[in-house]
Amino acid sequence: MDKKIRSWILMYFLGAFARLWLATSEYQKIISDRIEISTPLNSWKRITEGLHLTSLGIYPYIGDTLHEPPVNLAVYNVLVAACGRYFYLIFVICDTATAYLLYIAAKKYMRHLQNNQIDNKDRYAKDANDILLKDSDFAIPPTYVAAAYLFNPYIMFNCVGFTTTVFGNFFMALFLAGLMSGNLLFSTLPLAICISQNLYPILLLSPLFLQFLNIEKTPRKAITAVIMVLMFWTLLVFLSYYMHNSWDFINDTYGFILTVPDLRPNTGLFWYFFIEMFEHFRSLFIYSFQINVTLLYFIPLSIRFRKDSMLLATSLLSLMATFKSYPCLGDVGFVLALLPCWKHLFNYIQQGFLVGCCFIVTTALAPTVWYLWIYSGSANANFYFGVTLAFATAQIFLITDVLFAYIKREFTLKYGRVRKIDGKDAQLMLE
């Protein structure tokens, strides 16, 4: 046990140390300037600008650089004032804490899975015994989740690049931990903060609702939770309003996220389409793209995975990270770090290797093509978009694979491993 704790501390220490070293090295500037890491929404440079303008008594949204809600800006102001030039410590501590929160969330989820398995044991098919999870299968994943967050290069770069996604991830992890332990306050408040910062997490109301409805079996609590999130969010918006006594910030934050006026390239899919598109089709495609992120997958996934809100939350997070208007690597890394929760599904995953290769190649190729496009002037936007498209495809394949593996395992648990139709071997097809 002692050894376990020691290696546990060592892991967190190494993760924090690597971040500290990178954050104080000369590479920090290069990393924070990468468009894959800093987007107009989360770049620390823009926050600094906003803070400076505020300190001069100028309305910080005036130059169209800042897109963070005023409340968050006020909090950053306090934090920066308190830490001075050691403000990078906030990011490192926050990131390490996120890893721990994810650990807790995963642990709670594992307990939930275990209870679920014990409860339903007699309902499973007879020959499904060997795909039941063993104690070790429940014990390991939480540590893997923490490790996958601490040593995930995407997350590391995200932290070292000083993006506000670090805080977004922190509250998201807090939300997941609160959700899994069924705590009303710790699941609603963090979610409200995430929504107020990023808007898209509003989709996570569905796992929140379903968790309390199906697992805790308390419909009243479920409705209360949703109302609480909305109230907290409204409260935050009003707080923002009282910062400057004007509603203009809505247009600069939520309006900015929804209408996508800044077409700086990023890892997402919006910029290229909206650069190429005729202006009068713009609103049509804005609607269709945003509906694609929000509504298209939201309802079917919520119906199908209503029994497992952690998986539902992860799949929604993954789709957001792929399709939202200003995605960054920090979002992708967060989803990747959650995947070890479903370590028992990895055997069923089909394109794991393909997706892995895709991630490696695109991660190496994106800066290459970017350099050729921007600095050498020899490549062009199509090269870069090709790479980000491959990256998005890999993410979609990954999440589809996990979901399908989950469904397949469920099916096998219920009907057994031998599938036969009229005495012949049958196969499951997704068409």
Next chain:
Amino acid sequence: MGLLTDPSAGQGKLTKALVKYHPKLTVLLYIAGIIWFCLLAYSPLNAGTYFSENALLPGLVTSKFRDDTLAKQYYDELQYEMKKYNNSIPYPWILAKFRQIGLDTYTHNFTLNYPLGRSQKFTGKNVYAILRAARAASTEALVMSVPFRPPSNIHLTTSPSVAIMLAFAKFANKEKYWSKDIIFLITEHEQLGVQAWLEAYHNVACGQEGILEHGDLQGRGGAIQAAINLEFHHINIAKMDIKVEGLNGQLPNLDLFNLATRMCTKEGIPHTFKNRENQKKDDRGRGPYDEWCYSFRTLMAMVASQATGIPNGNHGLFHRFGIQALTLEGFPAKQVRGNHSNFITIGRILEGIFRSLNNLLERFHQSYFFYLLPSSERFISIGLYMPAMCLIAGALFIKACGTWCKLQQNPLSSSDSQDNDDNEDSKTSMKKASGDHSSNDDTQEEENFDIVQIGSIFLLTHTIGIVLMNSPTNITRFGSAYGFNTELSIYIGFIIFSLVLLIAPAFVTIRSSYKSMTVINILSLLELGTTLICLSMYNFSLGFLAGTLYVPLALLIVPSNCRLCSWVQKILWLLAHPLVVLTTTVLIYTFISITGEPFKENMLRGLVATQQAIVFGIVDSMIYSNWLYSVITCVMIPNWLCFWIALFCPSKPKSDDKQVAASKKND
């Protein structure tokens, strides 16, 4: 949705086929890639060059340049002046001439602090003159440059280019149609001068801080759109060689190249590429094989020079700044008759090129930036040559995938076969298997690969690479303290370093685990594949040559029972060490180019040349930020080391034997 279908539907077959046939498939892919590339030189399979940028309007105006007597006069005066300045540019004469023409004339000083060995300083001085555009503010500029070579220089003289440049400047200054500044630049110390001037023009430092002090410029024009570098070796030019390869293998826009060839054709001067003339139409009777052979050799000459990443002319340094540039190198006819000059034709070529460039409305952005040239009239675009590279690198990915699937299948294979054999009894056997499974649980845990160990191996090898990259300054200091010269101390230092690293596998504690070692192999394959693809995006030739060399050797690395096989693998892989590859290449080159000398002397000469090559690579990376050296030390050597560790993989998984035995018992 074929790809997203049920894992057991079809995928089983695909995986099985992959596991079974991947060795053959990889060989096939590799060979297909090579053949694809070779075929590209065959002219029906590539495309003829054409203009994409309509604004250039090449050759539509009547040439008016007729100051050839003036050029000849400048040339004679320069020859006289050069006798007085044996070691430098005749500054007063050139400055006076430019001022006489009526241009803004400046000089530019720069200093080089030699980074290796004992600290040394070199200084240099460039001359440049700016013709201010008559019809526009100085927002855009064109450059005409000449590397000045004083009589003491070993290279062929370039003094005729200075004469024609002056004559052209005088002619151009009278014309009223210029809408871009023209900068006439005469540089010293070959590439160093241009690099310093460009850094000063843009006020940036490209290499490491404090090595090349670029100084400051007193006069500037606008953003430079294009540059033409002149290297005319004689006053009577019989053929024009056009050089395009730049720093790190970057190439100018194909439209600029087309412009140069078109202008030469118009004025009746044959243009060549890599000093090889184009095949004439009536030569085609020689048969397709000869034709292909000829183009292929031209193509390979380009690949070889591009792969080094060293510019083959001063134009190569412009590319980094987004300036399209090429070098026109003029050669005399084989038998030069008398003192006859053809300055008028050369002047008209320059006039044509610059007037076309003057027409440009926006930067060069059409046409191709990534291409290969099998002759000066045909090109191979990126869409044609990239598949070859993808096939070659794809072989690595397929092998990695096949090995991975095999690794995943191992524990399952026994139960799978049972499934198929006795479906009726599957339930009972399944129970047995599951019982077995739980009892074998602990061994299963051990069997799995150790992510932490693998991660730290990769981290360590790459850290070693970074240390190696930053070591030369210290090595040379250490060496000079013991009286070795720079070249020798670096070479010996690297050899010692590499020899020490060879014992690295001894420290790998997971050496006996089949799974972990195989995972190292898979990851190394993926790294090599990714590196090759990225490299070939930057510099196709380098990526392709590296791929051709390393892919078959990396494919050979398979754990085998036979002791001889594993030794052969190790020896082959040792031969693929970048240091060995470099030494061998240089030695072979020496033996081919210098024949008839005693073996020992050639050997020594080759070794010295190797040492110099390494030092050049390092110095280039420090001054010009040529990244060949960095890529080799940071990526190729660590990758090589990872493969080297993977070579010590045990031939067969021990646990597999156990499992087979266990399954037999079950039956």
